[in-house]
Amino acid sequence: MFVYLWGYLYSNFFRFWLKWILRQLTGKCELQRICGGSKEGSQRTLKIEYSLGLSKSKVLRHAIHVGEAEVEKCVIGIMKEKKINIQKDTGFKTSLQVCLLQISGYKKLYLEVENLRKVPYDSDNEEHEKQLIQLWNLLIPHENLKARITKQWCDIGFQGDDPKTDFRGMGMLGLVNLVYFSKHYTSEARQILSRSNHPKLGYSYAIVGINLTEMAYSLLKSGALKSHLYNLVPGLPQMEHFHQFYCYLVYEFDKFWFEEEPESIMHFNHYREKFHEKVKGLLLDYNQVLTLENIKKP
Structure with a gap:
């Protein structure tokens, strides 16, 4: 019960204010801080996936559901939504794009594996x-x-x-x-x-x-x-x-x-x-x- 309550309070209250304070102190949004401060690979991508999933912004939440073809457009939309200056944070766009490609690619791979699993062995094939x-x-x-x-x-x-x-x-x-x-x-x-x-x-x-x-x-x-x-x-x-x-x-x-x-x-x-x-x-x-x-x- 305590763990559930803490999770609810963190997601709906404490996390918002923590993000706001850190943005005032660093001048960067949470996505920028993750891309700039986390090691590339699972450390970075899992944190990005978590952050986007909990966002109150529809633009950000939608990002974890886009396909490969939509990734670049989605990144531009996120940068516009969060007012990120690409000249001041030159590596952000590339880093976020890689994360979104990995997220969308994982879901695509699961569908491919699932589709192959559903194909029954046919001795007439x-x-x-x-x-x-x-x-x-x-x-x-x-x-x-x-x-x-x-x-x-x-x-x-x-x-x-x-x-x-x-x-x-x-x-x-x-x-x-x-x-x-x-x-x-x-x-x-x-x-x-x-x-x-x-x-x-x-x-x-x-x-x-x-x-x-x-x-x-x-x-x-x-x-x-x-x-x-x-x-x-x-x-x-x-x-x-x-x-x-x-x-x-x-x-x-x-x-x-x-x-x-x-x-x-x-x-x-x-x-x-x-x-x-x-x-x-x-x-x-x-x-x-x-x-x-x-x-x-x-």
């Missing part, structure tokens, strides 16, 4: 089938599939004879993620597949991979990936950046699983949630960037 076969060839190139529907799929961690049934939850997003990791980090993917066949600590490689797709998707949807993406991309994040984060999860989960040494796969949900909480904790760091490329750097 030639492109879908091609990607599925590609996954097999990347992981076990020395062994040919005897048939499209075969128990061999269990060798790379699917549950049954036909992998299409395992993609129901994440749709084509799950397959695209698996193929991306296997294509761009082939040696790592094969190594993890081999480790997943451990007699005591083994797990279903493909099923866990799809499960990690759901984790990456939920973190994106909740906004938890903002700090990571705002630090990683000085502009519009792309699907490529989502795939890169997925690769990080696959690589790190495998390490985590073997470090924890669970008694059996029956405890998977417990350790999956423990890993999820670990990643969410890392993402609270304003300076965090979670990619496999960063791990592999010497």
Whole structure:
């Protein structure tokens, strides 16, 4: 109750007067102070997003909802609304524009990921089938599939004879993620597949991979990936950046699983949630960037 009351009073009373006092002292509005005093990346963009969202000005509140094409026009509108002199604050326009591009880009990326997730795997779709076969060839190139529907799929961690049934939850997003990791980090993917066949600590490689797709998707949807993406991309994040984060999860989960040494796969949900909480904790760091490329750097 106290926390709620303090939040209400701060947002509706104290914050207004604090901003007014600081403007009198510095001669700059809150947006200028953030752009000039915060490190570029998530520190700056998250503060800008928060400030715009709480503004009493419709022009400023609207800024966090504009698309990429509207960003420049929106920045000009904000500068006019706040009476900001571009000659006196030469870096403000560029800094704010980058922040708005990151904000709009994050929302656009979520929609792209969501749309791909909603595409069901279709065994009659030639492109879908091609990607599925590609996954097999990347992981076990020395062994040919005897048939499209075969128990061999269990060798790379699917549950049954036909992998299409395992993609129901994440749709084509799950397959695209698996193929991306296997294509761009082939040696790592094969190594993890081999480790997943451990007699005591083994797990279903493909099923866990799809499960990690759901984790990456939920973190994106909740906004938890903002700090990571705002630090990683000085502009519009792309699907490529989502795939890169997925690769990080696959690589790190495998390490985590073997470090924890669970008694059996029956405890998977417990350790999956423990890993999820670990990643969410890392993402609270304003300076965090979670990619496999960063791990592999010497």
